[in-house]
Amino acid sequence: MSEQIYDLIVIGAGPGGYVAAIRAAQLGFSVAVVEKRATLGGVCLNEGCIPSKSLLESSEHFSRIHHELAEHGIEVSGARLDLQKMMARKEAIVTKLTGGIAGLFKKNKIVSITGQAELLPGDGSLRQVKVTHEDGSQQLSAKAILLATGSEAIELPHLQFNGQTVINARDALSLTDVPKRLLVVGGGVIGLELGSVWSRLGAEVTVVEMLPQIIPQADPQVAQTLQRSLKKQGLKIMVKTRLDKIETTADGVLATLTTPKGEQQVTCDKVLVATGRRAQTAGLGLESVGLQTTKQGQLEVDENYQTAVPGIYAIGDLAPGPMLAHKASEEGVVFAERLAGQKSTFNYQVIPSVTYTWPEVATVGKNEAELKMENIPYKSGKFFFAANGRALCTGMSEGFVKVLADPESGRIHGIHIVGPQASELIAEATTVMSFAGSTHDLATICHAHPTLAEALKEAALAVNKEAIHA
Ligand SMILES: Cc1cc2nc3c(=O)[nH]c(=O)nc-3n(C[C@H](O)[C@H](O)[C@H](O)COP(=O)(O)OP(=O)(O)OC[C@H]3O[C@@H](n4cnc5c(N)ncnc54)[C@H](O)[C@@H]3O)c2cc1C
Numbered sequence: 001m002s003e004q005i006y007d008l009i010v011i012g013a014g015p016g017g018y019v020a021a022i023r024a025a026q027l028g029f030s031v032a033v034v035e036k037r038a039t040l041g042g043v044c045l046n047e048g049c050i051p052s053k054s055l056l057e058s059s060e061h062f063s064r065i066h067h068e069l070a071e072h073g074i075e076v077s078g079a080r081l082d083l084q085k086m087m088a089r090k091e092a093i094v095t096k097l098t099g100g101i102a103g104l105f106k107k108n109k110i111v112s113i114t115g116q117a118e119l120l121p122g123d124g125s126l127r128q129v130k131v132t133h134e135d136g137s138q139q140l141s142a143k144a145i146l147l148a149t150g151s152e153a154i155e156l157p158h159l160q161f162n163g164q165t166v167i168n169a170r171d172a173l174s175l176t177d178v179p180k181r182l183l184v185v186g187g188g189v190i191g192l193e194l195g196s197v198w199s200r201l202g203a204e205v206t207v208v209e210m211l212p213q214i215i216p217q218a219d220p221q222v223a224q225t226l227q228r229s230l231k232k233q234g235l236k237i238m239v240k241t242r243l244d245k246i247e248t249t250a251d252g253v254l255a256t257l258t259t260p261k262g263e264q265q266v267t268c269d270k271v272l273v274a275t276g277r278r279a280q281t282a283g284l285g286l287e288s289v290g291l292q293t294t295k296q297g298q299l300e301v302d303e304n305y306q307t308a309v310p311g312i313y314a315i316g317d318l319a320p321g322p323m324l325a326h327k328a329s330e331e332g333v334v335f336a337e338r339l340a341g342q343k344s345t346f347n348y349q350v351i352p353s354v355t356y357t358w359p360e361v362a363t364v365g366k367n368e369a370e371l372k373m374e375n376i377p378y379k380s381g382k383f384f385f386a387a388n389g390r391a392l393c394t395g396m397s398e399g400f401v402k403v404l405a406d407p408e409s410g411r412i413h414g415i416h417i418v419g420p421q422a423s424e425l426i427a428e429a430t431t432v433m434s435f436a437g438s439t440h441d442l443a444t445i446c447h448a449h450p451t452l453a454e455a456l457k458e459a460a461l462a463v464n465k466e467a468i469h470a
Contacts, residue, residue: 006032006142008339009129011117011284014042016316016328017148018101023336025108032140033110034117034131039098040105042150043317044325047170050097052193054090055173056356059200063233063358071395081201083178090173113138119145119285119312127311130285144311144339147299148328149284151277151317158245159185159273165253166246169194172272178202183255183268185243187214189355191274192230196357199235206236206266208243208257215355219367219402219416226361226418229398233358246271279318294320303345305335313339327351350433354423359399362426365414365433371404379407381439381462385419387469388458389450396420401459403439410438410463421452428456439463 008024010017013035021033039046065079105112115133122128127145131138153168155161161168167175172194180203184195187209199205207214207230213223214230214237227237241259248254253271257264279297286293289309294300299307299314306313315335316328330346337344355361371378384400385391399419405412415429432442442460447453461467 003141004030005126006030006111006140008032008144008146009034009117009127009140009142010146010148011129012042012148012150012316012318013040013101013112014148014150014316014328015044015325016150016318016332017042017146018105018332019329020146020148020315020332020336021110022104022108023333024339025110027336027340029336029339031108031110032113032142033105034113034115034129034140036114036116038114039095040101040112041094041098042148043152044328045094045097045101047173049325051090051094051173052169052190052197053356054093055086055197056193058086058089059197060358063200068395081178083176083201087174087176113140116283118283119289119291121288122309122311125311144313146305146335147284147307147312147314147318148316148332149280149318150328151323152280153273154276154278156185156273156275159243159271161273165248165269166271166273168272169274172198175270179268179270180204181252181268182206182270182272183208183243183253183266184272184274186274186276187211187216187237187239188274188276189215189353191272192226192355192357194272194274195235196230196233199233204236205234206238206268208238208241210240210242212240214239215361217353218355218361218363219414220369221402222361222363222367222416222418225399226355226357226359229359230357243271277317277323281318296320304338305331321348322351322353324351324353347434350430352426352430354426356423359396359419360422361416361418362422362429363414363416364426364430365412366404367414367416368402368404371413376413377407378404378413379463380404381459381464381467383455383458383462383467383470385452385455388452388455390452390454391420393450394420401425401455403442403456403459403463405439405460405463410440412437412439412442412460415456415459417456419452419455425453425456428453 007029008031010021010033115131118130120128129140178201182203184191184207195205255266315331317323334344334346352364381403385397391397402416404414439460458467
């Protein structure tokens with residue numbers, strides 16, 4: 001029997017790889033996917049977006065019962081945490097979703113292979129991959145190879161993960177007890193989300209961030225509002241602070257910090273290191289095909305997502321751009337369609353980004369700091385949820401919507417939200433910006449009343465000082 005030659009082999013079944021595989025199969029390509037972990041879905045489904053959002057949702061319910069229901073006239077007593085059940089719920093969601101992808105692969109006749117993939121030197125127009133698995137190894141051939149191997153947590157030399165006292169995000173999603181004192185290193189999205197989970201469940205949480213603001217890529221006013229709110233919830237946030245070393249003592253882990261006021265020490269039970277992620281390329285055999293990574297460890301690609309080596313492509317966290325699941329998936333679709341000869345494109349200027357803390361932060365387009373740095377003229381309009389009827393009814397009225405737009409044309413440069421349901425509201429902002437919309441467009445859309453989305457319309461009106469309720 002002759003060896004099967006696939007049209008496409010995808011390495012990595014995260015939101016980049018699995019979406020690319022499905023779209024390519026829909027377009028008529030024969031596709032095999034190689035994934036080294038036992039389940040499909042990559043970091044996002046197994047140890048990222050989904051499990052973190054499950055725990056954020058559960059912990060928010062727990063926190064609300066204790067801190068907010070009384071305001072609604074609901075007295076609850078005896079509420080207690082069953083962490084094992086909360087974790088089991090999270091696992092069930094992950095299992096359902098990863099199993100769902102396996103079903104989609106079957107439906108689309110995608111061959112799914114479990115094993116570690118390594119690129120082999122090319123042979124003419126065909127590309128070869130060696131797959132090592134429990135039962136040995138096999139060799140696969142294809143006309144094209146898509147690398148979608150994603151990323152992994154960065155380990156700092158003085159903070160090596162040990163799964164017990166120094167942990168990464170994966171460990172923090174599966175703790176079996178609530179730590180009494182948790183020190184989070186890194187005030188970015190992952191650190192703040194997981195810090196919020198454990199704070200809501202009872203841990204004393206301290207977050208240290210080296211830069212002057214948390215979520216460094218966010219609009220500065222938005223970041224300040226979130227920081228104030230997190231402090232009110234009991235998280236201690238220290239910006240412009242660096243963790244220099246840790247020592248194990250009888251009382252736990254002693255961390256030495258450099259703060260703007262000098263050296264300070266904090267004792268904790270666990271240190272969660274969330275200082276960023278780096279592309280995953282170890283053992284992939286990039287050298288054997290002549291591929292080199294950038295300083296950031298990623299692979300440069302052209303508009304077809306082809307790397308410097310013809311027939312080898314890269315998307316997702318492995319390719320430049322924000323490390324986000326939806327960015328990876330969009331690239332997967334556009335990659336497959338361009339492989340099929342279509343002229344699909346992806347607008348990198350309009351990628352939403354969300355932090356699922358309370359309040360949530362959601363942003364799309366440029367923020368004020370970026371506009372100032374790039375000397376782009378802009379006008380700003382802001383509307384506070386405290387003046388929004390629906391927000392008051394829900395009891396969640398912290399935060400605001402900020403619209404930044406060109407002073408002449410009104411074309412929107414960016415929309416930044418900190419407040420309730422920001423993760424859902426950002427879809428409207430993204431839609432308007434995707435169609436190159438202006439403040440006039442957003443302000444003249446009829447919004448249902450009472451909704452949180454009315455704050456978007458009012459913020460667009462506020463750009464020209466025409467907000468009705470401000
Ligand atoms: C705690 C946490 C929360 C997050 N929350 C969000 C969120 O809310 N929203 C959001 O947009 N993003 C979020 N992210 C980021 C998101 O998970 C990533 O951006 C996304 O998963 C990247 O997708 P990908 O397809 O590029 O790679 P990945 O999801 O990393 O998948 C790559 C896959 O490739 C496999 N692989 C690697 N090397 C090989 C090899 N040699 N052979 C075979 N298989 C291999 C890996 O096992 C992995 O399964 C979060 C991340 C973390 C850690």
